[in-house]
Every structure is written in C-alpha cells, then in structure tokens.
Amino acid sequence: MKELLLFLSCVLCVSADALHSDIGITGCSDSDGEDMYGLDGEEVWYADFNKQTGVEPLPDFADSIDFPGHYESAAANQQVCKQNLQTLRKMMKDYPLEHVAPSAVMIYTRDEVEFGQKNTLICHVTGFFPAPVNVSWTKNEQKVTESSINVPYPNKDGTFTQISRLQFTPQLGDMYSCTVKHLALTQPLTKIYDVQASGQSDPGVGPAAFCGVGLTVGLLGVAAGTFFLIKGNECS
Structure with missing residues (x-):
C-alpha cells in the first residue's frame, strides 16, 4: 500500500x-x-x-x-x-513515491552478555525510505510482543534509521530474531541472535592463558640471566 x-x-x-x-x-x-x-x-x-x-x-x-x-x-x-x-x-497525484529498502539490519546486545542477567537486544535498521519500518521479534520461534521502537530518525542522505529494543535475560540455548518489513522489500529481512554462540567464554580460559604467558616470560628471563652470567665469568 x-x-x-x-x-x-x-x-x-x-x-x-x-x-x-x-x-x-x-x-x-x-x-x-x-x-x-x-x-x-x-x-x-x-x-x-x-x-x-x-x-x-x-x-x-x-x-x-x-x-x-x-x-x-x-x-x-x-x-x-x-x-x-x-x-x-x-x-502530486502523478508523482511516483520513491521506495528505498533498508541498507543494513543489525542485531546486538546493549551490554556484555552474562547468563541469567537482564540485558537488552537491539535491532538497528537504517538506510530506508519512506519511514517507518515494521520490526517484530521472536524467542525460540515464538512471537514476542514486549518490544519497543523509536520514531524514525533522518540520515544525512535523506533516508531513515529506526531502533527496536527487546528486554531479555540470556539463557544458554535460546535463540532470538528480529524481522524487518518495509514497502521496498519484496520479502522480510530477518537477523538471528543465538545466545549459545554469543555468551561468555569459559571464565577459566583468561586466567589460565595469562598464567601461561607469565610462566613463559619468566623462564625466558631465567635463561637470559644464566647466559649473561656465564659470559661474564668467561670475560673475567
């Protein structure tokens, strides 16, 4: 329409x-x-x-x-x-209305993901004309209605940007999606957010890697000290 x-x-x-x-x-x-x-x-x-x-x-x-x-x-x-x-x-009844499809649709979290801690999913849509777009959300393929969307904001090139937000609590294995509809799209655009793929890594990996690097640097220091000590004795 x-x-x-x-x-x-x-x-x-x-x-x-x-x-x-x-x-x-x-x-x-x-x-x-x-x-x-x-x-x-x-x-x-x-x-x-x-x-x-x-x-x-x-x-x-x-x-x-x-x-x-x-x-x-x-x-x-x-x-x-x-x-x-x-x-x-x-x-302007004979003037055709220009339609420009969104140039980018991105989905990401507001904060770093921590399982069980409240967070916000953001669906960022930009580069479309005219405004607005329609954004819908799903969780594990079930429709979610508790989302919000800002009013269209103009870009410098005359197109628009809109951002939809969904409050959620990350749980391992959950999958979210945002689907964008617009007059210029022949079919909706959907972006997926997989909590399992996006969650925090094993908390032991960071400290273990740090200790490993520290141990390596320490051993190299001992080896270098021994080398210079032997050279000094030879010179004397």
Whole structure:
C-alpha cells in the first residue's frame, strides 16, 4: 500500500569548541505521525501519539530536558500537517513515491552478555525510505510482543534509521530474531541472535592463558640471566 508522508524539518548548526547540530521534525501520514527533537544524532524528545505523552528516550545518566507544553503543540501540528498532506497529494497525484529498502539490519546486545542477567537486544535498521519500518521479534520461534521502537530518525542522505529494543535475560540455548518489513522489500529481512554462540567464554580460559604467558616470560628471563652470567665469568 502506497503512503505519502509529509516531513518538515529544520537543522541548526552551532559552532563553539566543537560543531553541534540539532534537528526538529514534524511528519504525518494517513495512519501515523511524528514530532521529535534531536541533538548530535541522538533523540532528545519525541511525541508518542498512541500514549498521548512526550517521551525522553535518553538514558538515566543523561541530563533531563523539560519540554513543557510540547506534546499539546505537537498534537495540534499533526492536524495542520494532515491538511497540508491532502493538498500535496492532489498536487502530486502523478508523482511516483520513491521506495528505498533498508541498507543494513543489525542485531546486538546493549551490554556484555552474562547468563541469567537482564540485558537488552537491539535491532538497528537504517538506510530506508519512506519511514517507518515494521520490526517484530521472536524467542525460540515464538512471537514476542514486549518490544519497543523509536520514531524514525533522518540520515544525512535523506533516508531513515529506526531502533527496536527487546528486554531479555540470556539463557544458554535460546535463540532470538528480529524481522524487518518495509514497502521496498519484496520479502522480510530477518537477523538471528543465538545466545549459545554469543555468551561468555569459559571464565577459566583468561586466567589460565595469562598464567601461561607469565610462566613463559619468566623462564625466558631465567635463561637470559644464566647466559649473561656465564659470559661474564668467561670475560673475567
């Protein structure tokens, strides 16, 4: 199904000791909408129109930024955006909508894997147009619904990036997958994460290897000392 999306964005670059860029986006389609603010490639705030609230997706250790009244403003802008969309649709009815399939789909963990410890699986999708993509998850071939996905973030080439996250507890033998659907794909793209192949190695391997290297270096030192001691006695 073809959808026409209207995106309005502005980028402001400010030079201080380093170059920074912030971006604001308002977008809409017949069935979805987006209003977000970003700084240096990171989402700082976005409107969740399903939950009717603003979201600050930065981690807890980052400084919180208040956006009072922004959700109400974002909701009002959606009405304007959809009116403009109807006008543009009439003007561009014979203009074909470009479809670009995702250029990369990656699956990885947020933290180093420790069996039995809570972690986050990340499905990173980039290089697609138009937005959004649909991302679904499975665990051991069973559908999982407790995932989240951020709003589309624009790349410099005009395509988009989206990241889906799944909270999980790694257990030996479990297998996870994220499947991506997009208008430009003839069939979904699926990436697999195998806990057995990705878990920690035997904890004894590191110390054993370290001790082995230390012993080898020590023996070489003894041999070198003996050699120079004999040479010194010969010279005297």
